[in-house]
Amino acid sequence: MAKGESTAAVRAAIDDRGWSRTRLWVEQALPPGRRIRAVATLRGGWTSEMRRLEVGGTQERGAQGGGTQEGEVQEPSSLVLRSFTKPFYVKHALGLLTREADILRFLDGTDVPAARLHAVDAAAEHCDHPSLVMSLLPGSVRLDEQDEQDVERKSQLLARQLAALHALTVPEADRPRTYEAWTGPERVRIPDDTKRPRLWRRAVDVIRRPAPAHRSCFLHRDFHPGNVLFTGHGAGLAISGVVDWVETSWGPADLDVAHCSTATALLHGVQAGMGLVVPYLAAGGTLSDDPADHLYWRLLDALAFAPDAEKVAVPWRDLGRSDLTPAVLTQRLEDYLQALFDQYG
Incomplete structure (x- = not known):
């Protein structure tokens, strides 16, 4: 999780409201002499409450060879606490947080810039809410x-990172669950005031067919600019972290590319969303050779954002994108559907 732009000011006092048991659980998992000294709310999340925890304390026993001496205050370190508090996510927290914990353990031995797992209580046996604690990654979300x-x-950079994720070698025993579609022809909500109902119906008709045959690989499943951290600027811009692994799945690379492309189109316009495929393929990624199959996956993802992509827009606006109104997002989503048909239909 990010620091910097996505972080509220760190408070000196700890707010116990709604997470006193969770705080006790976190502190019991810390090394001797360490405790939570300050807390900050992290912005930009939608599914869960995120807190940055500043951890400090004193060394319990003297160190040899010039190390920290007994009673000397240790430098603070930072952790991130994710807690599910909304009823829907509390209901599904056992699967979601257990999956994220397993994935973070697996990624710890790879080159993927993911957080390191510290503790998880997916069933809220010790916490006020289902929770997971992980390391704080450098950088910040850049949606501007x-x-x-x-x-x-x-x-x-997003395309290269996505291609690298898809290229991971995952032993069968470590593979995540098979992907799940986030919409279907009977579940799509067409905007009430659309002036292009035929476009929507045409898009829905495409996903009425069975899912195309595909080669499966490791998927983040929710990879988009809001779940990637960056450092630097200009030529020095670099990805410093990838977060939110609760939806990690095993399935077609086309679906991950589709999700990142839809989000990019909503954030930065249709041209940006359509252009992601080129650097992805240049980075060694592999997509379906059949344009009709690729169109299926792109539309399956895009239609899950209907009618106005408000679900993702709320945290995006919290991070400064006040221009992303429901009207703007609906227009961009419709234009994106048309562009997909123009290129692949």
């Missing part, structure tokens, strides 16, 4: 739109 070159640089 400086210029076309900035968007292009970020898109190239």
